[in-house]
Amino acid sequence: MSAMRAGVERRKLLDKLFVVLGLLVLFAALAVLLTLFLDLVRQGAPRLNLDFVTSYASRKPEQAGILAAWVGTSLIMVVTACVAMPVGVAAAIYLEEYAPRNWITAVIEINVTNLAGVPSIIYGLLALGLFVYKFSLGQSILAAGLTLALLILPIVIVATREAVRAVPRPIREAAYALGATRWEVTAHHVLPYSMGGVLTGMIIGLSRAIGETAPIITIGALSFIAFLPESLLDPFTAMPIQMFNWVSRPDPGFRVNAAAAGAILLGMTLLMNGIAIWLRYRFRKRMNW
Amino acid sequence: MTTPASPAPLWKSIRRRRVRDRVIESLLLLAGLVAVFTTVAIVWILVAEALPFFDHVSFADFLTDTMWTPLFAEPRYGILPLVAGTLVTTFVALALAIPAGTIIAIYLSEFASHRLRELVKPVLEMLGAVPTVVYGYFALVMVTPFLQKLIPSLPGFNMLSAGLVIGIMIVPYVASVSEDAMRAVPNYMREGSYAMGATRLQTATRVVVPGALSGIAAAYILGISRAVGETMIVAVAAGLQPNLTWNPTESAATITAFIVQVSLGDLPHDSIGYQSIFAAGLVLLVVTLAFNVAGFMLTRRFREAY
Numbered sequence: 001m002s003a004m005r006a007g008v009e010r011r012k013l014l015d016k017l018f019v020v021l022g023l024l025v026l027f028a029a030l031a032v033l034l035t036l037f038l039d040l041v042r043q044g045a046p047r048l049n050l051d052f053v054t055s056y057a058s059r060k061p062e063q064a065g066i067l068a069a070w071v072g073t074s075l076i077m078v079v080t081a082c083v084a085m086p087v088g089v090a091a092a093i094y095l096e097e098y099a100p101r102n103w104i105t106a107v108i109e110i111n112v113t114n115l116a117g118v119p120s121i122i123y124g125l126l127a128l129g130l131f132v133y134k135f136s137l138g139q140s141i142l143a144a145g146l147t148l149a150l151l152i153l154p155i156v157i158v159a160t161r162e163a164v165r166a167v168p169r170p171i172r173e174a175a176y177a178l179g180a181t182r183w184e185v186t187a188h189h190v191l192p193y194s195m196g197g198v199l200t201g202m203i204i205g206l207s208r209a210i211g212e213t214a215p216i217i218t219i220g221a222l223s224f225i226a227f228l229p230e231s232l233l234d235p236f237t238a239m240p241i242q243m244f245n246w247v248s249r250p251d252p253g254f255r256v257n258a259a260a261a262g263a264i265l266l267g268m269t270l271l272m273n274g275i276a277i278w279l280r281y282r283f284r285k286r287m288n289w
Numbered sequence: 290m291t292t293p294a295s296p297a298p299l300w301k302s303i304r305r306r307r308v309r310d311r312v313i314e315s316l317l318l319l320a321g322l323v324a325v326f327t328t329v330a331i332v333w334i335l336v337a338e339a340l341p342f343f344d345h346v347s348f349a350d351f352l353t354d355t356m357w358t359p360l361f362a363e364p365r366y367g368i369l370p371l372v373a374g375t376l377v378t379t380f381v382a383l384a385l386a387i388p389a390g391t392i393i394a395i396y397l398s399e400f401a402s403h404r405l406r407e408l409v410k411p412v413l414e415m416l417g418a419v420p421t422v423v424y425g426y427f428a429l430v431m432v433t434p435f436l437q438k439l440i441p442s443l444p445g446f447n448m449l450s451a452g453l454v455i456g457i458m459i460v461p462y463v464a465s466v467s468e469d470a471m472r473a474v475p476n477y478m479r480e481g482s483y484a485m486g487a488t489r490l491q492t493a494t495r496v497v498v499p500g501a502l503s504g505i506a507a508a509y510i511l512g513i514s515r516a517v518g519e520t521m522i523v524a525v526a527a528g529l530q531p532n533l534t535w536n537p538t539e540s541a542a543t544i545t546a547f548i549v550q551v552s553l554g555d556l557p558h559d560s561i562g563y564q565s566i567f568a569a570g571l572v573l574l575v576v577t578l579a580f581n582v583a584g585f586m587l588t589r590r591f592r593e594a595y
Contacts, residue, residue: 015488022396025389026409032457033416036427043430090320098314099321110585111324117511117581118574119518121545122331124552125570129334133558150327157324181310204418211420214520214545218552218566240422240521247426247525255430262423273418277411 037266044260052260056226057242061253066261068225069242072141073210075229076238079145080152080209085202087149088156089191095157096164097186116154123151124218132219139220142232147215152205159201163194196283200276207272211265213240239265335571342366342564351568357531357547359565366565368572370531374448374541375573378523379516381452381537382459386512389456390463391505397464398471399493410465417461425525428454433526446528446540454526455519463512470504470588471497507587514580518573520545544573 041048047062055065091108099105127147137143167190175185191198221241229236243265246258343351346366354367393413397406433450437443443450474497482492498505528540529550542550548566556562 011488011491015490018490018493019396019400022392022400025392026396029389029393029416029457029460030409030412033412033419036419036423036431039431040423040426087320087323090317091323094314094317094321098317104318108321108324111328113585114578114581115324115327117514117577117584118331119514119520119545119577121518121520121548122335122570122574122577125338125548125567126327126331126334128552129338129567130330134334150323153324153327181306183310183313184306207418211418211422213420213422214524214549217549220552220555240420243426244422244521244525247422247429258426259430262426265420266423269418269420270415273411273415277414 037263037270040259040263040266044256044258044263047256047260048263052257057224057237057245061246061251061257064246064254064257066239066242066264068228069237069239069261070264071228072221072225072236073238073240075141075232076145076148076216076236077206077210079142079232080148081202081206083146083149084152084156084205088153088201088205089160089198091153092157092160092164093186093191096161097182097190112154112157115150116158119214120151120212121214121218123147124215126150127215127219138233139222139235140233141229141236143219144216144221144236144238145232147219148209148212151212151215152209155205155208156198156201159204160194160198163197163201164190166197167193196279200280200283203272203276203279207269207276210272211240211269213244216241217244331574335567335574338564338567339571341559342561342568345561345564346568355533357542359562360551364561366568368544368569370533371542371544371547371569372572373533373535374523374527374531374543374546375517375576377535377537377541378448378452378455378519378527378543379513381449382455382516382519383509383513385453385456386459386463386516387509390460390508390512391467393460393464394467394471394505394508395493395498398468399489399497413461413464417458419458421458421519421521422525424454424458425451425522428522428526440538443538444528444540446526447538448523448527448541449537451523451525451527452537454522455516458519458522459512459515462515463508466508466511466588467501467505470501470508473504474500503587507584510580510584510587514577514584517580518545518577520549524549544569548573 052065053070054067055063056067057069058064091112095105095108095112099108124147127143127150131137131143131146132139135143137146171189171193172185175189180188216238220235222235222237224245225235225237239261243258243261246254246261249255351366351368353369354365355369356365356367357370358365397409401409428450429446432454433443433445433447436447436450440449478496478500479492482496487495523543524546527543527546529542529546530540531547532539532541534541547569551562551566554562
C-alpha cells in the first residue's frame with residue numbers, strides 16, 4: 001500500500017513541478033517583452049525629446065531625428081488602411097454571406113490561408129517587380145502602401161469573417177422576412193453589428209504593417225531623406241527603415257538613436273495592440289443577443 | 290426604402306434592388322479574387338524575373354556550387370551557403386520555441402485558471418507583434434553581448450543570437466496554435482482520464498497531447514515556415530557574409546538577409562544582381578510553401594478528428 005501511496009505522491013509532485021515550470025516559462029516570455037521595452041527606453045532616453053521628432057536624419061547622431069521617418073510611416077499607413085480595409089472587408093463579406101459552395105470559393109479560401117504564411121520579404125519582391133517596375137509607380141509611398149495592404153489583407157479578412165460569423169442567424173432571417181435583399185441585410189444589420197471585430201482586425205493589421213521593414217527595403221526605401229514628401233509618388237523613408245539604418249552603423253551614437261526610434265516604434269505597436277484588445281473585450285462584453 | 294407616393298409600382302423598386310444586389314455581389318467577389326490575383330502575381334513575378342538569371346547560371350550550379358558571391362568580380366552562384374544559414378538559424382529558433390511554446394500551451398490549456406489565461410494571452414500576442422527590426426536590435430545589442438559572456442569567442446554577428454531571438458518571436462505563435470488544438474480535444478476524454486486516477490500532467494501528456502498531435506505538429510510546421518522567412522533579425526544580427534557552415538556560433542547570411550543586402554544597394558533593373566534576389570526569393574517561396582501546405586493539411590486533419 002505504501003508503495004502505491006509513494007507513487008501517488010510522486011505523481012502529484014510532478015504535477016506541481018509542471019505548474020512551476022509552466023509559470024516560469026510564461027513569465028520568462030513576458031519578462032523578455034518588459035526588458036526589451038524598458039531597455040529601449042533607457043538606452044534611447046537621451047534622444048527621446050521633441051528635437052528628435054522634429055529633425056531630419058543627419059550625419060551627426062546627436063542632431064539626427066525621425067521627422068521624415070514618421071511622416072513617411074503615417075502616409076504609408078493611410079494608403080494601406082484605405083486599400084486594405086475596403087478590399088479586406090468586402091472579401092470577408094463575400095466569403096461569409098454570399099459565396100456559394102463551389103470551386104471558386106474553395107480557391108479563394110486556400111489563397112487567403114496561403115497568403116497569411118508567405119514571408120513578408122516575398123511581398124517585397126512582388127512589389128519590386130510589379131508596382132515599382134511593371135506599374136511604374138517607382139520607389140514611392142504609394143508602392144509601399146499598396147505592398148503593406150496586400151500583406152495585411154489576410155489578417156483583415158480573417159478578423160472580419162470571425163466578426164461577421166458571430167452575428168446570430170435569426171437577425172438575418174428577421175431582416176429577410178421583412179423583404180430585405182441580401183445586401184440590405186448585410187449593410188443594415190450584419191456589418192454594423194460586426195464593426196467592433198472589423199475595427200479590431202484592422203488595428204491589428206496596421207500594427208503589423210507599421211513595423212514591417214523587409215518589404216519596404218526591397219522596394220527601395222531610402223534611409224537618408226532631408227525633405228518631406230509632397231505627393232504619394234515621392235521617395236520616402238519610414239520608422240523601421242530609419243531604425244535599421246541606425247542599428248547597422250558601428251558608431252555608438254547612432255545606437256542611441258536606434259534605441260530611441262525603437263522605443264517609439266515598439267510603443268506605437270504595443271499601444272495599437274492594446275487598443276485592439278480593449279476594443280475586443282468591450283464589444284464582447286456589450287454583445288448580448 | 291421610401292413608400293412610393295405615386296403609383297410607382299412596387300415591383301420596379303424590387304427589381305432595382307435586385308439589380309443593385311447583383312452588382313454589389315460581383316464587386317465583393319472581385320475583392321475576394323484579389324487574394325487569388327496576389328498569389329498568381331507572386332509566382333509570376335518571381336519566375337519571370339528569375340528566369341533570365343538561369344540563362345547565366347545553370348540550374349545544377351545554382352543548387353550544388355558551395356560559394357555565393359554574386360557581387361564579386363568573379364561571381365559564383367551556389368545557393369547552398371544561404372540555405373545552410375537559413376537552416377541553422379531556423380534550427381536554433383525551433384530548439385527554443387518548440388519546448389517553450391509547447392509548455393506554455395499545455396499550461397494555459399490544462400492548468401491555468403480562466404482568469405490567468407484571459408490575462409496572459411493578450412500579452413503573449415503582443416510578444417508576437419513586436420516589429421522584427423526591434424527584435425534585431427535586441428539580438429545584436431542585448432542578446433549577443435550576454436552570450437559573449439558565456440562563449441567568449443562568439444563574434445559580434447552570429448547565428449546563435451539571431452536564432453534565439455527568432456525563437457522568442459515564434460513562441461506565441463507555436464503556443465497559440467497548439468493551445469487551440471489542445472482545447473479542441475473533447476472534455477470527456479479528460480474526464481475519462483481523471484476518473485482512472487490520472488493527475489493533470491498525466492492527462493495532459495498521455496491524453497490531450499496525443500489527441501491534439503496533428504494540430505500541434507501543424508503549429509510546429511507553421512513556426513518553421515515563420516522562422517525560415519524571418520528577415521530583419523538575421524539581417525541585423527547574423528551578419529551578411531555568405532558562409533557555408535553548420536556552426537551556429539559563426540556569422541552567416543541567410544536567403545532573406547541576402548535579399549535585404551542587395552536591396553540596400555541601388556542595383557539596375559536588368560543586372561544579374563537584381564535577378565539573383567528573385568532566384569533566391571523563389572527558393573524561399575518554394576520552401577515556405579511546402580511547409581505551409583503540410584501545416585494546412587495537418588490542421589485540417591485534426592479538425593476532422595472529432
